[in-house]
Amino acid sequence: MDDAVSTGPLAGLKVLELGQLIAGPFAGKTLADFGAEVIKIEPPGDGDPLRKWRMLHEGTSVWWQVQSRNKASVVLDLRSDEGRADVRRLAAEADVLIENFKPGTLEKWGLGPDVLAADNPGLIMLRISGYGQTGPYRDLPGFAVVAEAMGGLRHLMGEPGRPPVRAGVSLGDTLAALHGVIGVLLALEARRKSVSALAPKGRGQVVDVALYEAVFNCMESLLPEYSAFGAVRQPAGSALPGIAPSNAYRCADGQVVIGGNGDSIFKRLMQAIGRDELAADPGLADNALRAARADELDAAIGAWTALRPVAEVVERLQAASVPVGRIYTVADIAADPHYRARGMIERIVTAEGLALDVPGIVPKLSETPGAIRRLAPALGADTGAVLGTLTRPAPKP
CATH class of the missing domain: 3.40.50.10540 (Crotonobetainyl-coa:carnitine coa-transferase; domain 1)
Known part of the structure; x- marks a missing residue:
């Protein structure tokens, strides 16, 4: 300080x-x-x-x-x-x-x-x-x-x-x-x-x-989509409607979020989970095609993550350059070395003598x-x- x-x-x-x-x-x-x-x-x-x-x-x-x-x-x-x-x-x-x-x-x-x-x-x-x-x-x-x-x-x-x-x-x-x-x-x-x-x-x-x-x-595209098409976007849980695959997935001991919606990222993701046939499928070559089959893709990814612990899922997908992350609690934040390295957790001592971590x-x-x-x-x-x-x-x- x-x-x-x-x-x-x-x-x-x-x-x-x-x-x-x-x-x-x-x-x-x-x-x-x-x-x-x-x-x-x-x-x-x-x-x-x-x-x-x-x-x-x-x-x-x-x-x-x-x-x-x-x-x-x-x-x-x-x-x-x-x-x-x-x-x-x-x-x-x-x-x-x-x-x-x-x-x-x-x-x-x-x-x-x-x-x-x-x-x-x-x-x-x-x-x-x-x-x-x-x-x-x-x-x-x-x-x-x-x-x-x-x-x-x-x-x-x-x-x-x-x-x-x-x-x-x-x-x-x-x-x-x-x-x-x-x-x-x-x-x-x-x-x-x-x-x-x-x-x-x-x-x-x-x-x-x-x-x-x-x-x-x-709110991104909410209004223009309604104006152009009369579309009223609805809640979709942890998914991102119209963009696939991008969701939260259960693992053997927790959950992760995965963003595999870029064309090349999608191919690497499918290869990493052993689904080469989906990586090569011309019917999944771009986001519009993948969005139409989002449920199928979520099921494939979820079946793979469900058999593995969070740490393994994160390690394997990061190695494949696929955006993936654990779902952090504040305890995870406080222990994370990247937060510390970026100065996002600072230690102060209050006037009453309390040592306190605060956001940077x-x-x-x-x-x-x-x-x-x-x-x-x-x-x-x-x-x-x-x-x-x-x-x-x-x-x-």
Whole structure:
């Protein structure tokens, strides 16, 4: 872990984070990992609810150590005039403001884009919400679980004919956060290009990210296939519809995933499992032909894997240059040498003395990499230091 001095490609960027829980703070974490100074505003009392989510160590979530690393914590009551005035002053000095409140909340508090842009024309506002800042659904509460359903993802997850399942993590929030980071970086570049004598800092703008749209943006061919052919894609379990063979297969002591859908890869896979006749079959020469016989291919592969342990299946298919992998648990991740070699598992020691493995930095930059520079802050740890730098209006006579 580096010292607290900001390094990385975003060093010098000042970010004000007003969001809570997952989407807004994940965007803030990503910017902070790459050097941005992120000032997290938390409500008095318990702070961000994420501090108490899932498994706790001495009263604080270990998840908090990941989501809020590299950030400063400032306690302000946004429901009070004084708290809102302090946020307005902080926003006047910031480059980026992140919020994921229900649309209209900042406007109700007198902190809407028009107000903040009047103080700071170069401010970029990242606004993450369930349905976006406009449209007939804007005022509805939106969580990741609903966004994943509306975005088309949840319908495809699970086995045919059975109720849909969820991934076990809040994908809608994370996808929205990553789209938000992309939007912020695009807006920063646009601001740089707009610098002029009249706008010495450049022009800011609002980045409007809806959770359901972030999910929908990742749905590949779902809409054009419906538009062109009226096709409504259905859940397919562990298979990838229309692309074969690509599935999960049972082994003697577990399961593996195999992607044998490239033309040359398919031939190597069939040869590796002793099915040379399928490798040479002209009726399986391309993906469209193989997709029509996906069940036959899955049965052939499954019959071979079922007689062998996972380790043997992986070793033999890797030797044949066929994409294959065990299905990892977190215990597998923690023990895997590749994760370690890539710096994807970093060890920190919390303020309470807990040695904790946390995810490393993504993506990897060769010249200006990100870093974990400081631990996640205690509630309000930086309130005095941050607010002490604010220029406050002179008292009225």
